[in-house]
Amino acid sequence: MPLRLLKYALKKEHPAPRFFKSLETPKKSYDVVIIGGGGHGLAAAYYLAKDHGITNVAVLEKGYIGGGNTGRNTAIVRSNYLTPEGVNFYDASVKIYEGLSEELDLNLFYSTRGHFTLAHTESAMRTMRWRAEVNKHVGVDSVVVGPDEIAKACPELDMSCSGQAPILGALFHAPGSIARHDGVAWGYARGADRYGAEIFQNTEVLSIDVKNGKVCGVKTNKGYIETKQVLSAVAGFTPRITEMVDLETPIVIHPLQACVTEPMKPWLNNILVSGSLHVYVSQSSRGELVMGSSLDPYEVHQTRSTLDFVEGLTSHMLDMFPFLSNVKIVRQWGGMADMTPDFAPIMGKTPIEGFYLDAGWGTWGFKATPISGKTMAATIANDSAPDLIHSFRLSRFEDYELTGEKGAASVGH
């Protein structure tokens, strides 16, 4: 890397290196069409080529890559879930993340911080013990810790939370990390492009052609594309895509908002989450506090920001860290979360032959980017979902075999 930088500095011209080819018009047909150029869709394109040798792939993105929920989340990576199926799945993702900067040859600023889920009530402590035991059973590093250990790790934290909600303990998950989320999308885009996949920005899917229960093509604003396999990886736009193929799902869209403060010197090492106070916070490598809260309370297909959100969140932040009262919020934004009733994703095959879903990522999608790309690539290549995502299949609802992960959601929704 430093040698490359030196060579670049000594050149007379300094063009910005392109990460992927700038293509305008898609070909007439592809083996696989991926709808959605976020982390998940691009990772699927990357692993289709790398693991399965399938390179005749188009990724269609209606905006710009990584501009959807990939670039809107709070960039937390963890695997301290509640069900063994969930823990195994997210743990596989964390393991890929740990070596991903090297694999993609791009600094993702992957930074392992340790993740505290604070408990302010006895019932929250019970859930923390439950999660810790499930995690340990599966081999994931999570332990229940008491107030002393929390105060030692984060002396800035008001342990009484302004007397409102004293902290009784926490679930501590040492592998909890943060990463540069747009970097993940760009790294996978460059990787997929190098293998031969084609990425089209500003390309919107208008309809999907299904004949005799089989996918045969997609209509876009840049022409018709013949294909037998379509992957929908569009997060908050999932209901609009499934409507095109008459597929019913439990997904409902709620906005999820986040904000950042002005940059500060590094003081917050850990990632802190409080379910009762509806806060999750970490300090980015740039020094900003990145903060999120619970979902907006009703269905809206918009990414608007509200004052209600930022007022509610900052008031709880001040309960935890009173000294932040003069710190300014510099940005806030929203994303559309595709929520499922059991807080687990919907992945794999559907009743329509050749139509695959990578959806229901609600408020928990970023951390799963590598493993969802890998498992969806395997699903498309073999037309059969790997065991790792069996519990996330769409038909689990019809079978009443839900994968209840609500207790592991970062904050009570």
Added chain:
Amino acid sequence: MKLLTCPVNGTRPLSEFIFGGEYRQAPEQNSCTDAEWAAYVHNRHGAPGDKKEWWYHSPSGTWFIAERNTLTDKVSSTYLLSQKNLNEEKAAQEAGK
């Protein structure tokens, strides 16, 4: 602050209201198939558009219907679900058959 009109108490701040989800008709439980019932229990019309929804005005305990566009977040009307509404709905359904 966003506002919503309760049919009983008039226009109130949105924070006084609780979203109750889409207004839906249950299938006939004695004659529907297991698959139809599972679809009713879990599936929702998630695509954006004009929807009829349950809302609850929490201080007064009033459940009512709001017709709202989930893309624009504009509410076109709110009203109490009366026996008259239900009868009209039933008549429309039977006419549809």
